[in-house]
Amino acid sequence: MSWGLFFLIIFILTIFIPILKNYNLNYKRTKMIKSIEKDEETRVITLIHRQEILSIIGIPFTRYINIEDSEEILRAIRSTDKDRPIDLILHTPGGLVLAAEQIAMAINRHPSRVRVLVPHYAMSGGTLIALAADEIIIDENAVLGPVDPQIAGYPAESILxxxxxxxxxxxxxxxxIYGDVARxxxxxxENFLKTILDDKMDxxxxxxLIENLCHGKYTHDxxxxxxxxxxxxxxxSIGLPDKVYTLMELYPQPGRNRPSVYYVS
Structure with a gap:
């Protein structure tokens, strides 16, 4: 075998092995989501953000709630029968306010029951989405976060x-100018929270809730x-279906050289 052919094979494998791995991973995710839907008798939608690595050049990038997410979730909710409950599996550090509010309003307007399931964390915009749901179900160690606005990287309340x-x-x-935008x-x-919570709280x-989560009582994280x-x-409520954890395992957090956590199961 010539060196040219050898390097060509290596190049082809470098391209196609990640593609095959992603295909297999997506197949397993789809299968698990359908299994959860069958068990819970709901429509399952996921909003799961992990740090991901570009498969060929190994550059990490962090994902967050963006306009593409809101478009996809709005599409999924619109295609769901009005009498069919929805389970939204949420794992996110937050993201764009516009996108989070669009998702929250779509959830709030769905005629049937909507549950948000949080296996690990749903911060900032993720919390905004969770508050719009009819039910919030979390793992006993999972957390939500404050929703105070951030202006140019600074808490709006701190600027004021x-x-x-x-x-x-x-x-x-x-x-x-930052102060004007912060106000x-x-x-x-505040107005948005009043809208989505009107039928859930007095x-x-x-x-x-607004005083605690919007006005800088806590740090944003x-x-x-x-x-x-x-x-x-x-x-x-506390207690997620076991299959939600199995699904989360199909969204691995990639390591650079070696995993930071080891354990023997």
Missing amino acids: QVIESKEMADIDDETL KAIVQL DDEIIR FPLDSKVLESLNIKH
């Missing part, structure tokens, strides 16, 4: 506090575990 603590003459124009973002988020409970959710009167 900085502006309030200084004399107007000492504040640069850019900070003032609008907070008001818009007015006092909604106001309390603070984990809202079951105890915190209970203290905020966010109704939820």
Whole structure:
């Protein structure tokens, strides 16, 4: 065998082996989703974000809620019979507010029951989506997160506090612009939460939830575990179907050289 042919075979294998692996993985995911649908008698939709690696050149990139996600989920909900319940399996660090709110409104408007299932975490925009559902079911160690708006990487509430603590003459124009956007973002988020929670909580409970989750009481990455959710009167239950965990195993978190966690099952 010539070296040219050898390198050609290696090149072809480099291209096609990842394709075959992805095909096999997608087949297993589809099979497991259908199995969960059969067991739970629901339509299963997944919104699962992992850090992924481009198969050929090995560059990692982080996924988050984006417009493509909202388009796909809206399409899936629209194609679901109005009398068919939906289970949304949610695993995400958050993402674009526009996309998260579109998904939340679509869930809120679905005539039949919608459950959000959280095996590990659903932060920020993920929490916004979860709050729109009829039921939230989490693993005993899973968490949600605050939904306070972020402006240019800074909490909106923190920007406003900085502006309030200084004399107007000492504040640069850019900070003032951020402050204006921050005020609008907070008001818009408050109104949105009132809309999706109107039939789930009374007015006092909604106001309390907004104060806790939208106004910087917690850092943006603070984990809202079951105890915190209970203290905020966010109704939820603990205990996911075993097959949800099996499905999550089909979304492996890729390592660079070696896995960080080992255990023997």
